[in-house]
Amino acid sequence: MTGPYAVEMPVINVTDQARREPSGSWRTLLAFGVTLRHLAANLLKGDSPTISYPEERRPYSERFRGTHILTVRDDGSLKCVACYMCATVCPAECIYIDAGEHPNPEIEKFPTRFDIDMLRCIYCGFCVDACPEEAIVMSREHHQTAADRSETIYSIEKLMERPGIDSNGIGYRPNTPFLEASLYSRSKQTCDIPSDAEERHPSVLYESMFRRRS
């Protein structure tokens, strides 16, 4: 049997196929049985895959990276010096910075505008590694709901809010263990990654960075 094609192609007749398959109402009951089995398991054993989401949350991977945070100095001003390292390294080209002249010549430069297009961002964390001032870090927050696309472009104000940082800690930083190891064990030339998760997410170490704006 050939269809309306230039070359010979087999045509699958769906009706034929359906006719060949065994039918009857007992099959419907069989399928319903599967549902009942799961219902019973949920009710009696309580191993339901469903959770009541905003109240209950699933544990995320240790290596999760979420919304960016712009950190602040002790006086509450932005740490960022608008060096454009993050914008340079960003593979998604989602960071936009405008620099201005800081009144304090010791600081000299600061961002008058710092936007991240969250829809373009691929959450690779390169910006965090590139930052020479620990001014941008990532949180473990993944809630980025918005009613409008323009809301997904985060400005300085929004990036300085630290969603869930106190409860969740900061996002994964693959290079930080190397940094820590080289900084704190000068004698040890090889930098091995600490194995336990506590050390890998040293939110305690960075506590001063996340001091709230006064």
Add this chain to the structure above:
Amino acid sequence: MPRITLNGDVYESEPGQTIIQVADDVGVSIPRYCYHPDIGVEGSCRMCLVEAEGVPKLMPACATPIRDGLIVRSDTERVKEAVRYAMEFLLLHHPIDCPVCDQSGECWLQDYYMEYAGHLSRFPLGQKRRRRKAFDIGPTVKLDQERCILCTRCVRFTENVTRTGEIQVFGRGHTGRIGVFEDRPLDNPYSINVVDVCPVGALTSTDFRFKVRAWFLQGTPSVCGGCSTGCNLRLDHSSRPQGGGIPGYSAREGTIYRTVGRRNEAVNKSWLCDEGRLSFHALEKWPRRTEARTGSETVTVERAIEQIHSRFREIRQQHGESAVAGLGSATSTNEALYLLRRYFGGHTDFRIDRETTLYREQEDDLLRRADKHPNTQGALDLGLDGPLGGLAGLVDAAERGRIRAVWVAFHPQLVGQDDPAVFERLTRLLSAVDFSVVATTHAFHWTDKAAAVLPMAAWSEESGTYTNYAGRVQLAVRAVAPPGAARPLHELMSLMLGRSGETTPSEPAGIFALLGRELPAYSGLDYDMIGSAGCVPERVEETQEVIR
């Protein structure tokens, strides 16, 4: 001709040259901070030390004159070690604030550190010498004393080139620093050149500061459109998009951020005047014209050209060939003016002001000239100073009814202001004729009077040649795209000629080849010959012989 051996290769050289000059000529790289070909020799940075045979100590290449048979090596272990130590001393008190430093990315300290040093600092961080940071030493330049390596290039620039001597070295030895006197700020008309010569981030331009990082910029060789000197410069404009889809970015893709002097010994050495350097800002003074208009309706450029040409043809048939005239200006390229002349025949002029009397007149003894148009000599070479008598003559002829239709190609002066009388005359011209076309870069009010308006690309948005006051033909390469539907004047004229049945190339190189065939003064020239340094055709001598 002394012959010297440099790293094993024998080179011919001019008598009186120094080792570093020979090395620069033949392309052997010797590191240096204090030496600059247009400022002269200081010999203080000790970066250019080389090993000369028969001399027990290492010699500074910038201050050692060559002699016949000199054998020099710049690649030995001894030289490398000396340069490494020199770098360590230069970086001893350096604040390493590269993240906020405007020079980073094009800093000679960074480059030479990566190439020659690579050491770890042996100096305790907390004991580094602190100095005054980021303060104005004039209206255009900021100084950071901490980053300075005391190469004294800026000091020698103000001493030897501008002869104003604002910048001085204060203190000696460890306390030595660059500065200006309180009552004598750096305010000479060539002040921003010190930013160009500064190899580190000590001197930064107030205009360019923090606008963009150097590695986002792409340089395009061009020629200043500010006056008839035609200084060579490099336009630095954005090269790659960043910020993705964030609003406000896309407009910046074709932005010029700064201009830097391009070395041309025959024209401007390495220098630019401040007016010319910042002249690209002049294009931002008014809103740009981005679409074509005929009557009151907005049309495509092609449609407008079609209508304009048929109207011109009608008027020519009715009132004779001489009733239609074209007015270019000395801000247009040779290519554009040539095609303009070709379309309008002998009824073409370019004089809107006093260019022809001023174009050789100097404003000071360095670079600036009184005629603020870059291509007056080129327009004269094309013979556009014909019987029409410039803008004033055109207005007169139009008001007497001898000229019925006119094409005006207007580009504002980049330096200074156009004379208000020019606008007044243009308005009179437009209202006197039956049909007027204005090809303009900006949406000026006086263009509302024109029957048709075409958007024209401005300087830096078109490639082409300019002929400076001395007759040097120089090539400016298009750096950024014109806004909206704007087209370069040579393209508009090529379209007009296409309508009248003449096929001409639309790209500048082709037009220039055509021009070279027709104009004996430019014959045999092409873009390859002009190159980056420009070229003086032998026309000047020729004409003198004819006169004799």
